[in-house]
Amino acid sequence: MDPRIERHAEILVDYSIEAERGDEVVVTAPPEAEDLVVAISAKLGERGANVTRSLGSSRAMRAYLNAIDEDDIAENAVDRAMTEAMDAVISIRANRNSHELSDVAPEKMSAIRRENKETHEIRMEKRWVLTQFPTEADAQAAEMSTDAYEGFVWNAINRDWQEQYDHQEQFTELLDEASEVHIVSGDTTDVRMSVEGMRAANDHGKHNVPAGEVFTAPNPESVEGEVLFDMPLVTDGREVENVRLVFEGGEVVEHSADRNEDLLTSMLDTDEGARRLGELGVGMNRGIDRFTKNMLFDEKMGDTVHMAIGRAIDENVPEGKEGNDSAIHTDMIVDMSEDSFIELDGDVVQRDGRFVFEDGFEQ
Structure with a gap:
């Protein structure tokens, strides 16, 4: 074999x-x-x-x-x-x-x-x-x-998953201590959300293989702004292209897609929680260097951010906090390789895909 x-x-x-x-x-x-x-x-x-x-x-x-x-x-x-x-x-x-x-x-x-x-x-x-x-x-x-x-x-x-864990833990610690996340990509994505009190998790091969992301759960009613998911979503055998979501009070109030918008609408109509974010994730696996229309790989790719409508992951929601509840959990990806940044509590921690603790980071 x-x-x-x-x-x-x-x-x-x-x-x-x-x-x-x-x-x-x-x-x-x-x-x-x-x-x-x-x-x-x-x-x-x-x-x-x-x-x-x-x-x-x-x-x-x-x-x-x-x-x-x-x-x-x-x-x-x-x-x-x-x-x-x-x-x-x-x-x-x-x-x-x-x-x-x-x-x-x-x-x-x-x-x-x-x-x-x-x-x-x-x-x-x-x-x-x-x-x-x-x-x-x-x-x-x-x-x-x-x-x-x-x-x-x-x-x-x-891969050496312990080494991957150590690399990702640098960002896990930053995200775990943050209260507000601000994500900007070009002139099509500008979104803010509170992660205060939530728990950041280091995905290093325990649940997904390949692994390679750091993720958390937004406070369900805190998401504000607009996101263009510029990488295709492939789900249920169909491609949904250029998904655009507008959030107010944590809820999707506008949505569109260039292709298979009916499938996106159906997902959002699954239940009440399907119109809110359950996850914010940041890809950190440099061994995944191209988009392959497979979310198990694509969401882990370096230079990307993904957000999931629907259910929050229990690992991110400590006792006493409320995470989003839904029958679905659907990830969608934003390319962060150019004209993009992530701020935690006003401090830029990633610019154009490079983290503050990596060579090549520019403030």
Whole structure:
């Protein structure tokens, strides 16, 4: 087997979920990721864990959602029971067709998320990690050769995550102590938000692989201003381009997109919390050096900021604070490589993608 796959599996089992003897571990993956599932299964066996493998198929999901009446969509009780019983889950993405869900009604996608919201919340309390296995379809979406894409993926994943943690912790400490964040990019993005009392988190391979971001939760009613997300959002098999959101009192009061605006509208209409921000994240993985239309990688890319409408991540919300609640959590990206800056409490801490603690930073 490719040693890069072996290393990938080792990171997931030993570093991300820290598998132990007797753990009940669920591995969810499509058929295209079989090699990684095999490597993970061997690692889990060596550590004495119990493994349940669950087949994921976007083709099957498409067939189901297109056939079912929206009013018949209900919570998946079997999935909930499995989620309650497991100790950890490794979820793997690998596309045969990255646009397989493109002709599913957005309202049905919103409905299935709402109905399974409690199961998702239970899963988030377990040890979990989400990762990517490279496929020809994903290489094509990234406009790369298969070999080049494989190298790109494993260069982003098979890293020294402790070293990455140390690098990111410099910004985590700055953000954790801040009260107000001000983000400007060109003349299209100028937004302020309070993060006072929230907890900044250092994403270093425990939940996402690849990792490489520092993120926090805005106070839900504090977001003011306008944001143009100038990198495409790819979700539910469709691309939403040039998303523009205007916030007042923390709520999206205006929105537009150059492409698939109906999908954006459907997401915002999922529930009350879908019109507020649940996350502010800053990409810091320099091993991700190009946009590939895959949010698992793109949001970690250096020189970017991302914001998520919808649910706040529990890790960011200390006891006694209120984070945003929603059935969705959808990240969107702003390019910060030129004519851009991030201010924390009035001090510039990043300009044109370079941090105050990095070589090349200009005040």
